[in-house]
Amino acid sequence: AILPILEAPDPRLRVVSKPVETVDEALRTLIDDMFETMYDAPGIGLAAIQVGVPKRVLVIDLGDGEGATDETPVRNPRVFINPELFEPSEEQNLYNEGCLSVPDQYAEVERPAVIHARWLDRDGAKHEARLDGLLATCLQHEMDHLEGILFIDHLSRLKREMILKKLDKARKTRRAA
Ligand SMILES: O=C(O)C[C@@H](Cc1ccccc1)C(=O)SCC(=O)c1ccccc1
Numbered sequence: 001a002i003l004p005i006l007e008a009p010d011p012r013l014r015v016v017s018k019p020v021e022t023v024d025e026a027l028r029t030l031i032d033d034m035f036e037t038m039y040d041a042p043g044i045g046l047a048a049i050q051v052g053v054p055k056r057v058l059v060i061d062l063g064d065g066e067g068a069t070d071e072t073p074v075r076n077p078r079v080f081i082n083p084e085l086f087e088p089s090e091e092q093n094l095y096n097e098g099c100l101s102v103p104d105q106y107a108e109v110e111r112p113a114v115i116h117a118r119w120l121d122r123d124g125a126k127h128e129a130r131l132d133g134l135l136a137t138c139l140q141h142e143m144d145h146l147e148g149i150l151f152i153d154h155l156s157r158l159k160r161e162m163i164l165k166k167l168d169k170a171r172k173t174r175r176a177a
């Protein structure tokens with residue numbers, strides 16, 4: 001099912017999500033709904049808290065599947081349950097990030113270029129890898145969501161307040177329509 005995505009400044013986006021206890025059918029249904037919601041948005045990542053579920057699970061699909069090109073992205077769905085990040089590189093990457101909970105607003109965010117990640121997949125199997133590129137950027141953006149952090153929190157107060165004001169204006173015009 002396509003689920004409603006919470007939008008800033010909704011306080012529910014600010015809670016810290018709790019670890020998943022058991023990887024069961026109910027969780028796999030939530031994961032499938034998260035993918036359907038993300039593809040519909042469209043987006044390249046989604047954390048459960050963004051659809052109102054404070055569980056430490058997130059999905060990513062960079063469209064970089066086997067043989068993908070920019071013209072024809074190929075689905076490459078990735079599931080991260082109870083993800084942990086460590087050993088971030090000194091080297092940083094700058095990326096013009098967006099967020100499905102901060103619609104139509106983009107800003108440059110600096111994050112470590114390479115990170116070490118440990119997580120469970122949709123079958124509960126353990127994985128560990130060093131990740132880089134857009135996957136590292138996206139995973140760190142989603143991990144922030146699990147801590148109740150939005151990408152605008154990494155910006156200057158001025159930029160953050162400008163973006164929140166634009167969101168408020170867009171919401172008012174949407175409601176008026
Ligand atoms: O809010 C989210 O977590 C989704 C967000 C993920 C993300 C984007 C860019 C950098 C880091 C994390 C998005 O997917 S915003 C939409 C977006 O970037 C996009 C949409 C369609 C095609 C390609 C990208």
Ligand SMILES: [Zn+2]
Pocket residue numbers: 098099100101141145
């Ligand atoms: Zn986001």
